[in-house]
Amino acid sequence: MELRHLEYFVAVAEELSFTGAARRLHVVQSGVSATIRDLEREVGAALFDRSPQRVELTGAGAALLPEALATLDAARGALDAVRVSQGVVRGTLHIGYLTAVHLLDLPSLLESFHAEHPDVALRLRVSPSGSAGLAQSLLAGRLDLAILSLPGLPGKAPAGLTLRQVASVPMVLVVPADHRLAAQGVVSLTDLADEQFIDFPVGYGNRDLVDRAFATTGIERRVALEVTDISGASAFVRHRLGIAFLPEFAASPDDAGVSVLKLADPPLRFDLHVATAAARRPGAALEALLKHVERVL
Helix, strand or coil, rough: CHHHHHHHHHHHHHHHCCHHHHHHHHHCCHHHHHHHHHHHHHHHHEEEEECCCEEEEEEHHHHHHHHHHHHHHHHHHHHHHHHHHCCCCCEEEEEEEECCCCCCHHHHHHHHHHHHHHEEEEEEECCCCHHHHHEEEHHHHHCCEEEEEECCCCCCCCCCCCEEEEEEEEEEEEEEECCCCCCCCCEEEHHHHHCCEEEEEEHHHHHHHHHHHHHHHHCCCCCEECCCCCHHHHHHHHCCCCCEEEEEHHCCCCCCEEEEEEECCCCCCEEEEEEEEECCCCCCCHHHHHHHHCCCC
């Protein structure tokens, strides 16, 4: 068994596609298929269930995947150790982030990191399913680091992740300027029982935070409109398509068409975190970036 066998296996396991794995590895699909067949003969078990419609891990494949990832991480660690001993940090980092969330100045952060480590290539990724999608990509090994917002128990990270909080801002309620609550200043969830809401898809951190708050009070709410652009949500409120809970930085207090209200009970906060996979050993490039984040922040 060679490292190449494990690299091909992990690519197919993460892509759940031989075509996708070949594209990712920059090889022909027949080469991926032949390598996986060689590996299956080596381990004496089928690693994938294949059909024209889908590719899935077998039980043997699921058992091999974490060990394969650990082996590849160890091999990269050995190479990193040699490079670091020579004063060089190289590699490629895949970083997930949230668009329009500027609580962390990512361009400035990466500028100063790149100045220190010019041999580290950076690949930025977003997820259509928000923070939940970024977290899944971290756990699957498709990302090395993600900047995300995941609601959870105070002081407790979601399973499998290590979180470093980098910002925290209150959530506010944005309503049309002529709304019945516009002049109230402060509202509670019970004031909102009959309202229509503008919100984000399930999986976005701010949506999950508000859903949990309403579930705790037992109040059902209706989401009339889902949007994905946090910076433009206030415009939909202004046009009376609903009211919206937004992180304070995304509200528009200077917009004459809306009013921004505070929430009395319970106060909700949008927390931004730098996240890594707890079970994966960070390589030299990721260690350097994490140290840089700590130093800058």
